[in-house]
Amino acid sequence: MTGNGAGGSAPDAKAAVSSKILTIPNLLSFFRLALIPFFLGFIIAGQGGWALIVLVVSSVTDFLDGYLARRLGQISRLGQLLDPAADRLYIFAALIGLAFQGVIPWWLMGAIIGRDVMLLVLGIVLANHGYGPLPVHHLGKVATFCLFFALPLLMLGEAVPVVAAVSLPLGWAFALWGAFLYWWAGFIYIRETLRVIRIPVDAAAE
Structure with a gap:
């Protein structure tokens, strides 16, 4: 995009x-x-x-x-x-x-959307402390790319059965990898938010 x-x-x-x-x-x-x-x-x-x-x-x-x-x-x-x-x-x-x-389980949908809800909450926390949004991490960009690639592949597999044997496995691979990277980047954003607002990670975990 x-x-x-x-x-x-x-x-x-x-x-x-x-x-x-x-x-x-x-x-x-x-x-x-x-x-x-x-x-x-x-x-x-x-x-x-x-x-x-x-x-x-x-x-x-x-x-x-x-x-x-x-x-x-x-x-x-x-x-x-x-x-x-x-x-x-x-x-x-x-x-x-x-x-x-x-085509996909509801838990996968919830996991991906839930991560963006989490980022929205982090954005509110940062705004309340006088900070703007965090810079986009490269892992987040890779995760988004994987999802942009995965979802059309899954849709293609459902719409055109003749390519499903190739399209669906590739789509699932990109979807799961994208979801994993999505949350990996999400945890990095949590850590950076805690650092920016000067709350030690160890203290926040207690």
Whole structure:
């Protein structure tokens, strides 16, 4: 996922971040968010092929909003919030839909969503102590990549049985590895939060 204003060359990285709302990249991000209910509905209804089409359209839109934000100089604070939010919501929608269909167990869905709830709590703790969110750890990035790769593979295996023998095992491998790394990164965030707010880890564990 490219991000609304992420990446780019050195000159792009120095581009001003605006507070505008109605920009072309932001409109694309809103469109991407509007597709999420359709994405979830198709998965729950067992329409895996249509869900994959929506996911492809969303991915193309994600690339375009990031590209246009840099190209047109329309990087915005709102866009920087919308893009990761959309990524998370697509993951949640895929997890809920696949769990509803019995493709993945509910405990796996709960484990992944529970970790993000934990990060939300950590963010509140940091804010109460006057700190912003922690920098994204590379393990968290790898875990998110694994999940982005795993969920479409699982959906593909359900939608196209002829590739299920390959798609499903690969999807499960990436899903379990992603969930493990997700929580590994989560524990690192807990440790860093305790360090930042100056609460010794040993004392917090007592």
